[in-house]
Amino acid sequence: MTAVDHVNKRTSSRSGIPPIINDDHVTVTDDQAKAGLFNEYFASVGRPDNGFIPSCSSNIESRLDSVEINESNVLAAVKKLKNNYTSGPDGLPALFFKRLQHVIVKPITIIYNQLFSVAVVPSEWKKAVITPVHKKGPTTSCSNYRPILLLVLHQNS
Numbered sequence: 001m002t003a004v005d006h007v008n009k010r011t012s013s014r015s016g017i018p019p020i021i022n023d024d025h026v027t028v029t030d031d032q033a034k035a036g037l038f039n040e041y042f043a044s045v046g047r048p049d050n051g052f053i054p055s056c057s058s059n060i061e062s063r064l065d066s067v068e069i070n071e072s073n074v075l076a077a078v079k080k081l082k083n084n085y086t087s088g089p090d091g092l093p094a095l096f097f098k099r100l101q102h103v104i105v106k107p108i109t110i111i112y113n114q115l116f117s118v119a120v121v122p123s124e125w126k127k128a129v130i131t132p133v134h135k136k137g138p139t140t141s142c143s144n145y146r147p148i149l150l151l152v153l154h155q156n157s
Helices: 001-010 029-046 071-080 094-099 101-117
Strands: 128-134 147-151
Touching: 029 071, 029 147, 071 094, 071 147, 094 101
Parallel strands: none
Antiparallel strands: 128 147
């Protein structure tokens, strides 16, 4: 079982997150309130950035500006997609890309090369949804969940 399959299995619960018991021993059933509890818990156990930037040797042979993405690389990546992967945030399944691989390979190659040439990562690619996935123990405690980051291309507000 791949990591994606594991996450999909764990996050596809029809009933969603069950009621959570907060620190005051009150049962929380409202989805917004549960999201707030998970947000507080995940933020409390996360590590803040210490501001330390590791030093890198100055004799780096390969630089990002020398990266070129070609059509054969893109085609190989599309062919590696697994048909059973769920749709991404754009709602398009992997099978869509595989069936249109020869049509989309050139535009995708151009887009990625243009982005690399100007050293830009679209802000939409930096957004993610954090989904709580149950680890073990009672499902009523936030501490029995781990945060799984799901990248999104756009968010509906």
